[in-house]
Amino acid sequence: MLVFWKKKLVFLSVPKTGTTAIEAALAPVADMVISNPPELKHAPVYRYNRFFRPMFERACNVDDMELMAVMREPISWLASWYRYRQRDAMRGHRNATHHVSFEEFVIEYMKGDKKAAFANVGSQAKFLEPRPNGVKVTHLFPYEDQPRLIRFLEERLDQPINLAEHNRSPQMDLELSLDTQRKLRRKFSADFDLHESLL
Template sequence: MLVFWNKKLVFLSVPKTGTTAIEAALAPFADIVVSNPPELKHAPLYRYNRFFRPMFERACNTTDLETMAVVREPISWLSSWYRYRQRDFMKGRPNSTHGISFDAFVQDYMRGDQPPHANVGRQSKFLEPRPNGLRVDHLFRYENQPRLLAFLEDRLGHPVQIERHNISPRADLDLSPETEARFRRKFQSEFELYESVS
């Protein structure tokens, strides 16, 4: 999470949406950089609403901070998690995807009792509007980098160059038509969220 105090902007880091690269590019200009622990670096909207927003409002007497985040096409998002958990350092860990096909990974993700390697959360839950009306003010597609960069450059007032970071290994990402169709039905809200963003 990054806070640009004078620009009245908070960047919420949705995992697997290029946040490491974005944070590397923008951290020098941020007033607050939350890079660890992961639970705070990747604080979802509900956690921001519960802990960070009240702090800003009560301690800093401000209510005009806007939030932004990036979302990724749902199958691509899962493939990024799958490939990340294929890295060598993950071997032997319960959440490793070594020895598991992408199709099996997606099937495990759809289970009610997800095994550790497929327990990666949901973008829609990360960004779910809160009962008090708080919602993410600015959403961008991971796949539409020009729109994201144009917004950041306009809002922050200087050029932004994002270089690739945290690149996962290539992997076989074959997905059977049956698994994909079931995933699209079961997680329709993920696709609706993505389609709602230009």
């Protein structure tokens, strides 16, 4: 998470959406950089609303911070998680995916509360879900349109931005059957609908 105080902007870091590169580029000009622990670095809207918003409002008398975030096409997002957990450093870890195919990973992901640890990666729609008190992401960008995202940041922060690759997952060809795709789209329609609304 990055906070740009004078610009009234908070950048929420949705995992596996290229945010590490953005944070590396913008950390030097941010007023607050939350890089650890992961639960705060990747604080979703509900956690921002519960912890950070009250701090800004009560301690700093500011209630007009805007939230921004990036969202990735859901199947591509899951593929990135799968590849990330295929890294050599993950061998022997309970979250590793070396022992399953991408198809098996996605099927496990759809099991709800009964899913295995390696497929427990959350939901982008849940991460971005508006709160009953009106707190929501004001500026949401599709991962697939980087120029639009960078243009917004450059205009809002009034400076050029150059992104370098960071935290890139191993490349591999991944396939998902049409039947599994259909089930995924049905079970996680909120994610697909939200992403499609951005394009």
